[in-house]
Every structure is written in C-alpha cells, then in structure tokens.
Amino acid sequence: MTTQRLAIKQQQCSVLGLALSWAGYLAGLAFLAYQRNWAGGVLWLAVVPSIRLALYRYFPSLSRFLGYGRVDDEVPAQVNRAPVTVVFYSFFSCPFCPIVLQRLEALQKKMDFTLEKIDVTFNPQILMRKQIRSVPVVEVGSNRLIGNATTEELARFIGHAQPLEPFKAA
Helix, strand or coil: CCHHHHCCCCCCEEHHHHHHHHHHHHHHHHHHHHCCCHHHHHHHHHHHHHHHHHHHHCHHHHHHHHCCCCCCCCCCCCCCCCCCEEEEEECCCCCHHHHHHHHHHHHHHHHCCEEEEEECCCCHHHHHHHCCCEECEEEECCEEEECCCCHHHHHHHHHCCCCCCCCCCC
16 A cells, blocks of 8 residues: 555545635725725735745645655556557646646656647636546546545556547448
8 A cells, every 4th residue: 555545535626616715815805905904905816816826836745744645656667668648637826726737747758649628717617527526537548536646546547547549431
C-alpha cells in the first residue's frame, strides 16, 4: 500500500467546492464594500488570495497536515509506448491538478501519447456533458481516472488503454 492511500480525505477537488470558494471570496468583497469597510476590503482583497496562492504553491508539503495524506510519487522503472490520446481535465486553484499534469507531461515524453489539456473552470457545458464533479480527471477513451495518481498508476492506466481504430469507410 502506498503512503498516498493512507489519506483521510480523497485526493481530489470537488468542482462545486472550488467554485463556491471563489464565489465566497467575491461575496466577502461585496459584503465589505456594502459595509463600507474599505480597510477590511483591501485586507480581504490581498490576504485571501495570498493564502490561497501559498496553499496552492506549497500544497505537496502541506497535504498531510490538511488530512489528504502525502502526495509522493512512485516512478515506474519502465513504461511502454501508448499510441492513445489522453485528455486531462483541470479546474483553476485545484492543488492536485498541477501535480498530475506534471506527471502526465513527464510520461508523455516516455510513452509518446497525445496529451490534450482542458481547463473546465469556465466551461460548465463540459462539466455537465462529461458529468465531471471532481478534478483532476485523466480520460483515455471511455475510461477515467479521477483524483491524484502516482506516475506509476498513470502509466498503468494509460498503458492498458486500447488505441482507437481509425475509421474505415465501407
């Protein structure tokens, strides 16, 4: 069992939770402006994004203290080529998304797959059509891997995917 699996919370971000946190930030600004608390508004405007940025930047070091467990990586000794298209769905401010993206980009060099990156932050139609409720999402064909994954898990997931057959007209 990997140390990552000892987490209390799932290592993924709820899209609704991320969206509501930004709505709460804007609501706090609106409330402080309504109250004409300009000092509080300026403080809110500066401090909240700074804290979020610090959390985002230092998340791998802080994750175990936040109840997510470690986000350590396990790199496979060997990987096979995979002539598939991998679609990566992310949402702004999800701390797991850049971790998984970095691992996918490293694997892409070794496995030679096509990587398509889609930010669903301002694309609710994609969220609805694909029924994405949490990010990060790695999709190969009709198979999905949701949440943080080690490089080894990603390589196994991508390596077991079947390449799509080219369409042949009859």
